[in-house]
Amino acid sequence: MAAKFDTPKLFENIEIIDTPKYEADTMAHSSPFVAKAKHNEPIGFPGELVDNWEEKAVFRLGELVDGSRALRTFLDSCVKCGACADKCHYFLGTKDPKNMPVARQDLLRSIYRRYYTFAGKYFPKLVGARDMDKSVMDEWYSYFHQCSQCRRCSVFCPYGIDTAEISMAARDIMDTVGKGQKYSNEILGKLHTIGNNLGLPEKALANTLEELEEEVEEDTGFAVKFPLDVKGADVLLITPSADFFAEPHIDGLIGYGKVFHQAGISWTLSSYASEAANFSMFIGSSDNLKKVAERIRDAARELGVKRIIVGECGHAWRVAYSFWNTLVGPFDFLDPRYPAPQHIVEFTHDLIQRGGLNLDKEANDHRRITFHDSCNVARASRMGNIPGGQFILPRELITASANNFFDMSPETIHENTFCCGGGGGLLTDDLLELRIKGAMPRMQALKQVVDEHQVNTMVAICAICKAQFNKALPAYQFPMSMITSLHHVVGDAIQLGTKD
Amino acid sequence: MALDVGGKSVETDEEGYLENRDEWTQEIAEAIAVSENLEMSDSHWEVVNFLREYYEEYQIAPAVRVLTKAIGKKLGKDKGNSKYLYELYPYGPAKQACKIAGLPKPTGCV
Numbered sequence: 001m002a003a004k005f006d007t008p009k010l011f012e013n014i015e016i017i018d019t020p021k022y023e024a025d026t027m028a029h030s031s032p033f034v035a036k037a038k039h040n041e042p043i044g045f046p047g048e049l050v051d052n053w054e055e056k057a058v059f060r061l062g063e064l065v066d067g068s069r070a071l072r073t074f075l076d077s078c079v080k081c082g083a084c085a086d087k088c089h090y091f092l093g094t095k096d097p098k099n100m101p102v103a104r105q106d107l108l109r110s111i112y113r114r115y116y117t118f119a120g121k122y123f124p125k126l127v128g129a130r131d132m133d134k135s136v137m138d139e140w141y142s143y144f145h146q147c148s149q150c151r152r153c154s155v156f157c158p159y160g161i162d163t164a165e166i167s168m169a170a171r172d173i174m175d176t177v178g179k180g181q182k183y184s185n186e187i188l189g190k191l192h193t194i195g196n197n198l199g200l201p202e203k204a205l206a207n208t209l210e211e212l213e214e215e216v217e218e219d220t221g222f223a224v225k226f227p228l229d230v231k232g233a234d235v236l237l238i239t240p241s242a243d244f245f246a247e248p249h250i251d252g253l254i255g256y257g258k259v260f261h262q263a264g265i266s267w268t269l270s271s272y273a274s275e276a277a278n279f280s281m282f283i284g285s286s287d288n289l290k291k292v293a294e295r296i297r298d299a300a301r302e303l304g305v306k307r308i309i310v311g312e313c314g315h316a317w318r319v320a321y322s323f324w325n326t327l328v329g330p331f332d333f334l335d336p337r338y339p340a341p342q343h344i345v346e347f348t349h350d351l352i353q354r355g356g357l358n359l360d361k362e363a364n365d366h367r368r369i370t371f372h373d374s375c376n377v378a379r380a381s382r383m384g385n386i387p388g389g390q391f392i393l394p395r396e397l398i399t400a401s402a403n404n405f406f407d408m409s410p411e412t413i414h415e416n417t418f419c420c421g422g423g424g425g426l427l428t429d430d431l432l433e434l435r436i437k438g439a440m441p442r443m444q445a446l447k448q449v450v451d452e453h454q455v456n457t458m459v460a461i462c463a464i465c466k467a468q469f470n471k472a473l474p475a476y477q478f479p480m481s482m483i484t485s486l487h488h489v490v491g492d493a494i495q496l497g498t499k500d
Numbered sequence: 501m502a503l504d505v506g507g508k509s510v511e512t513d514e515e516g517y518l519e520n521r522d523e524w525t526q527e528i529a530e531a532i533a534v535s536e537n538l539e540m541s542d543s544h545w546e547v548v549n550f551l552r553e554y555y556e557e558y559q560i561a562p563a564v565r566v567l568t569k570a571i572g573k574k575l576g577k578d579k580g581n582s583k584y585l586y587e588l589y590p591y592g593p594a595k596q597a598c599k600i601a602g603l604p605k606p607t608g609c610v
Contacts, residue, residue: 033514182514183607186607187607187608190607196608197607197608197609198560198606198607198608198610199560199604199607200560201558201559201560203558203559204558204559204560204562207558207566208562208563208565208566211563211565211566211569212565214569215565215569240608240609241608241609242608242609242610244563245563245564245594245606245608245610246563246564246594246609246610247564247565247582249609249610250563250564250565277608277609313609427609429515429595430514430515463608463609464609466609467609467610470592480586
């Protein structure tokens with residue numbers, strides 16, 4: 001259990017999130033469990049901190065800036081204008097000035113300057129350059145695990161500096177010298193060997209789906225199927241394994257099943273590729289990123305499907321939408337008439353447009369709903385074929401399925417959305433204090449719609465967000481049951497049996 | 501880390517999950533429960549015993565709906581829901597009950 005800490009207070013009446021006066025080092029103690037050899041080695045990293053790690057870390061940084069013009073530009077171009085300073089939810093929630101994005105970047109920039117710029121090599125003190133040593137590494141380990149790589153700060157940076165890229169580079173360097181984070185690395189190992197983050201073996205997955213079929217039939221009277229490893233199905237659904245395991249994720253899975261059922265489209269899950277998540281992105285590991293993505297492509301080939309649809313998972317959609325094709329493409333074996341990959345929200349939205357679903361909005365009349373945009377969907381991908389589709393489509397699914405919808409304040413939604421507080425590989429109990437404090441801006445915006453519109457349901461399309469809100473909502477005196485899956489709301493509105 | 505149970509030291513990870521599942525005894529479960537500020541009632545044991553049986557067969561703890569369904573069948577429909585499980589295990593039935601049952605912590609976005 002985490003040590004005791006105070007949950008930030010929410011204000012009574014505010015239109016915007018106030019910028020706090022900073023308090024130095026309030027989160028200097030925050031640091032996740034370090035990965036052991038059994039977590040690091042299976043994913044290709046040294047078991048523990050290597051000899052001469054200072055030198056090797058600097059060398060790796062050199063490789064990264066040589067390999068990524070973007071990273072070098074991000075490190076070179078900051079003018080300290082301060083536009084990002086009050087944009088990070090972790091700064092707003094913890095008041096620690098090292099959680100200002102510019103200060104976080106400088107943790108790595110100071111090392112880059114020392115070893116890779118003329119001024120830093122000869123006049124380090126003048127340009128804020130410092131030697132790589134243990135105190136730097138400790139600071140990196142703490143504060144690069146206080147960045148959820150949500151990229152909100154980059155929206156406001158006039159130079160477009162992406163702190164997430166810097167944070168990924170820092171984690172890559174730390175993994176390269178044997179200082180990995182237990183949570184992410186253990187999960188990646190399970191994904192490589194068992195096929196999902198949970199470590200849910202095929203037999204358990206099959207049993208879980210059978211039990212779910214029984215439950216849904218008991219509840220609805222209809223035989224909604226959750227097929228596994230069906231060769232020749234039209235659609236392969238790749239969804240986060242939390243959808244099989246946890247609440248409210250599983251209500252989303254039930255919703256997908258109802259959509260496929262009413263649309264009469266054959267679909268399947270894969271026991272080999274039973275995970276949408278790809279935590280390799282969080283630790284900046286391109287080798288692991290590719291290896292995880294390959295499982296999905298190989299499963300799609302093996303099952304002979306025509307389409308791949310991705311379930312409600314934020315960063316998975318970024319990986320799928322932005323990286324799959326270059327990582328493991330081309331996906332020319334799929335049916336070219338459909339987007340590859342396609343998001344479940346796009347799929348359901350398209351069905352609704354074509355009259356493929358019978359929805360009874362009144363079924364959701366007990367809900368007063370708001371929508372939490374997930375970072376990686378909002379700022380790193382798109383949906384549909386219209387600009388801003390990633391904001392419009394999910395909201396249209398809600399308004400097609402329910403009568404009461406209320407958006408949160410504009411500076412907290414769409415591309416300005418605040419992270420749930422648990423993204424980017426930080427959804428672990430050893431970072432609970434950070435997670436609860438980092439949730440403050442989103443909770444503040446939620447409070448406003450609760451007060452003004454009696455909102456009682458917050459919908460998300462990301463497994464991390466859903467699990468994080470399970471913890472954050474009660475900490476801020478909201479009921480845990482407020483958070484649910486978008487396809488839970490859609491599924492509840494579907495009138496089963498009216499299109500058979 | 502280690503947990504002291506009846507004069508015997510039992511290895512756990514940083515969060516108090518048993519390193520070696522085979523070492524589990526009822527006494528150890530009681531000791532973990534104490535460290536979680538829980539008192540084990542028959543209802544708590546129902547859950548822990550089901551988790552252990554399920555793990556034996558499937559090598560993982562049951563999904564929350566599999567668990568609620570099984571508890572509902574055994575103890576009545578009013579108890580077959582996660583609200584009831586959270587009353588027993590306030591930190592979350594999956595993680596807290598797994599720890600007491602000597603099973604590994606569920607990982608991922610849960």
